[in-house]
Amino acid sequence: xxVDFLLQQTLNGLSFGALLFLLxxxxxxxxxxxxxxxxAHGAFYLLGGYVGAVTVAATGQLLVGALAxxxxxxxxxxxxxxxxxxxxxxxxxxxVLLTIGVSFVVADLCLALFGGNxxxxxxxxxxxxxxxxxxxxxxxxxxxxxxxTVVVGIGLYVAQxxxxxxxxxxxxxxxxxxxxxxxxxxxxxxxxxxxxxxALAGLAGVIGAGMLSLRxxxxxxxxxxxxxxxxxxxxxxxxxxxVGSVLxxxxxxxxxxxxxxxxYFTIFAPMAIVxxxxxxxxxxxxA
Amino acid sequence: MKNAxxxxxxxxxxxxxxxxxxxxxxxxxxxxxxxxxxxxxxxxFGMLAASVNLMAGHMGLVSVGHxxxxxxxxxxxxxxxxxxxxxxxxxxxxxxxTLLVSAVYGLVSMRTHGIFFLxxxxxxxxxxxxxxxxxxxxxxxENGLSGIRRPxxxxxxxxxxxxxxxLFVLVTLALWVVAxxxxxxxMRGIRESxxxxxSLGYALPAYKFTAMxxxxSVAGLAGVMAVWHAEFxxxxxxxxxxxxxxxxxxxxxxTGTVFGPLVGSSIVVWTEHVLSTHLERWPTVLGLIFIVVxxxxxxxxxxxxxxxxxxxxxxxxxxxxxxAPGAEPGAPPGGPARPPADASTPTASSTTASSTTASSTTAxxx
Numbered sequence: 337x338x339v340d341f342l343l344q345q346t347l348n349g350l351s352f353g354a355l356l357f358l359l360x361x362x363x364x365x366x367x368x369x370x371x372x373x374x375x376a377h378g379a380f381y382l383l384g385g386y387v388g389a390v391t392v393a394a395t396g397q398l399l400v401g402a403l404a405x406x407x408x409x410x411x412x413x414x415x416x417x418x419x420x421x422x423x424x425x426x427x428x429x430x431x432v433l434l435t436i437g438v439s440f441v442v443a444d445l446c447l448a449l450f451g452g453n454x455x456x457x458x459x460x461x462x463x464x465x466x467x468x469x470x471x472x473x474x475x476x477x478x479x480x481x482x483x484x485t486v487v488v489g490i491g492l493y494v495a496q497x498x499x500x501x502x503x504x505x506x507x508x509x510x511x512x513x514x515x516x517x518x519x520x521x522x523x524x525x526x527x528x529x530x531x532x533x534x535a536l537a538g539l540a541g542v543i544g545a546g547m548l549s550l551r552x553x554x555x556x557x558x559x560x561x562x563x564x565x566x567x568x569x570x571x572x573x574x575x576x577x578x579v580g581s582v583l584x585x586x587x588x589x590x591x592x593x594x595x596x597x598x599x600y601f602t603i604f605a606p607m608a609i610v611x612x613x614x615x616x617x618x619x620x621x622x623a
Numbered sequence: 624m625k626n627a628x629x630x631x632x633x634x635x636x637x638x639x640x641x642x643x644x645x646x647x648x649x650x651x652x653x654x655x656x657x658x659x660x661x662x663x664x665x666x667x668f669g670m671l672a673a674s675v676n677l678m679a680g681h682m683g684l685v686s687v688g689h690x691x692x693x694x695x696x697x698x699x700x701x702x703x704x705x706x707x708x709x710x711x712x713x714x715x716x717x718x719x720x721t722l723l724v725s726a727v728y729g730l731v732s733m734r735t736h737g738i739f740f741l742x743x744x745x746x747x748x749x750x751x752x753x754x755x756x757x758x759x760x761x762x763x764x765e766n767g768l769s770g771i772r773r774p775x776x777x778x779x780x781x782x783x784x785x786x787x788x789x790l791f792v793l794v795t796l797a798l799w800v801v802a803x804x805x806x807x808x809x810m811r812g813i814r815e816s817x818x819x820x821x822s823l824g825y826a827l828p829a830y831k832f833t834a835m836x837x838x839x840s841v842a843g844l845a846g847v848m849a850v851w852h853a854e855f856x857x858x859x860x861x862x863x864x865x866x867x868x869x870x871x872x873x874x875x876x877x878t879g880t881v882f883g884p885l886v887g888s889s890i891v892v893w894t895e896h897v898l899s900t901h902l903e904r905w906p907t908v909l910g911l912i913f914i915v916v917x918x919x920x921x922x923x924x925x926x927x928x929x930x931x932x933x934x935x936x937x938x939x940x941x942x943x944x945x946x947a948p949g950a951e952p953g954a955p956p957g958g959p960a961r962p963p964a965d966a967s968t969p970t971a972s973s974t975t976a977s978s979t980t981a982s983s984t985t986a987x988x989x
Contacts, residue, residue, distance in 0.1 A: 371738075373738045373741070373742060375687075375745075420914060420918065423918055424917070424918070428737055428738050429683075429685060429737065429738065429741075430917055430921060432685075432738055432741055433685070433870065433874060433913075433917055434914060434917050434918070436687070436867050436870070436871070436913070437871075437910045437911070437913040437914035437917065438910070438914065439910075440867075440906050440907070440909060440910030440913065441906075441907050441910035441911060441914075443906070444904060444906035444907045444910065445904075445907060448903075448904060448907075556749070556862070556863040556864070559863075560745075560746060560749040560863075563742050563745060563746050564746055567739075567742060567743070567746065571739075596757065597757045597758050597759075598754075598757070598758075599753070599757060600749070600750050600752075600753020600754060600756075600757060601750060601753065601754060604746065604747075604750040604753075607746060608731050611731055611734070611735070611743060612730075612731070612734070615734050615735060615739070
């Protein structure tokens with residue numbers, strides 16, 4: 337086992353973990369504030385990826401593709417929140433079940449619009465190709481994914497800690513009645529957060545489409561990863577999502593090489609251990 | 624107020640059950656083999672949905688991973704069959720795998736509740752799916768295992784239908800007994816208030832584990848029947864879609880009702896196998912139906928129906944309008960026919976806290 341091999345698998349794990357963080361952060365933020373487990377998050381990812389891939393194919397601009405993916409999924413999130421979820425506000429189980437219905441519809445419409453053949457985002461320009469890392473080379477795009485995620489992660493942290501909106505969100509997480517009593521429009525904060533979470537899923541879809549191909553069923557696969565990450569990290573915690581993403585990304589990368597038959601099992605085992613020892617996750621608070 | 628309607632209501636119910644059973648027995652003589660095979664499938668998925676319903680309806684724990692247990696049983700049977708074992712050994716493999724996987728589900732999920740339970744079971748189901756998909760030497764990977772023959776006495780479609788029907792009746796009866804037992808009362812107590820049941824001295828994890836074992840056994844049975852029906856098993860039988868559809872069946876029919884899973888299973892199987900031949904976008908239709916039911920008929924078709932009937936009866940009996948929908952059905956308190964739990968959904972867990980918990984404590988005191 338060479339150093340190159342270790343380095344390469346570590347980078348694979350980190351870049352996949354980075355993608356997982358983009359995905360899981362939206363998932364966990366929505367849960368933290370609204371107590372909604374959005375099982376349509378994977379379908380949002382898939383839709384964002386398809387829209388991004390198609391747009392990039394048409395324009396050749398990754399930025400335009402990312403914008404298109406984010407906007408479409410955010411609009412869908414807004415619709416789902418305003419028209420459907422709002423009617424069930426505060427009833428956790430029906431809300432989750434409703435998102436299952438939404439995921440059926442979105443995934444099926446993706447199949448109708450974009451077909452069943454695998455599709456991926458064609459990376460061009462400076463991000464294409466490989467970069468030189470001493471004795472080995474590594475795809476530039478994967479390094480770019482890590483960079484994007486670091487920027488988004490720092491942005492989320494700063495926004496949550498030091499901005500007015502972040503303060504409102506933290507207040508809503510702590511005690512939504514009290515937050516509403518201070519005069520803030522908690523309803524609008526909720527809607528905004530759901531749309532923001534959907535937008536992050538859309539962004540993850542576009543970014544991820546350059547790394548992993550899109551096809552029917554990816555929505556469920558990716559949802560499982562998001563679930564495992566937030567169960568390990570603790571639902572509602574950004575820090576937990578970060579730690580969980582890196583952990584699961586690395587475990588997945590190495591287990592795919594070492595024990596390919598059990599690669600699903602290896603991400604499940606840490607989840608089971610965390611659940612038994614600490615049911616609220618590493619950084620989660622008691623529900 | 625035990626009014627004179629009670630015996631008549633029970634008689635009506637028995638008559639309906641008898642008519643339903645008679646119709647079910649007459650079915651193979653009246654319709655094509657394709658339809659009989661479809662109805663067999665309805666019964667099989669009805670059993671799977673009933674296993675989800677036991678925990679969802681009475682304990683408030685919605686599992687989105689039960690297809691994983693069913694598939695494990697199916698794979699056990701199929702693998703043993705492929706490797707030349709006799710029927711006894713095949714069933715033994717199925718039983719052992721069912722119990723093993725149910726125990727893992729139970730152990731991992733027994734300390735969770737609400738949406739956490741849902742997520743954990745979802746993840747567990749995906750793990751079974753992943754193992755079925757990746758362990759190709761044993762499971763056949765993506766292609767699955769095909770050519771699994773039913774035992775000789777079930778080889779004809781109508782024989783298999785009658786066998787499935789008999790099993791379905793037995794399973795429904797068994798689950799009904801479980802739900803009516805003191806254990807069922809404890810389950811409903813846990814649904815209404817975990818903290819209260821815990822302070823009363825009930826070991827919640829043990830009850831959740833036991834419920835998972837009972838529910839998992841039924842799911843495993845459905846899994847074996849599904850493999851015999853299709854003569855084939857593949858990873859998708861453990862997939863999210865399968866598990867989610869079982870939940871959809873439960874919600875559509877009416878969570879916690881005895882025959883809701885069967886109603887839900889009829890709708891889903893019809894959509895998936897009949898509507899799909901006319902309409903390519905059947906998952907969208909199913910998703911929309913599901914969304915509409917959750918939003919506007921949260922107690923499902925049977926739950927909503929029986930509540931409406933109860934309101935109508937009460938209005939006729941008292942001659943004045945009764946409370947709006949969503950309230951407890953207007954059945955007389957203490958009536959043995961249909962306790963309040965039957966018409967309530969997981970949504971009711973936070974609002975209707977008292978009655979069932981009280982009855983479960985008396986059950987323990989006896």
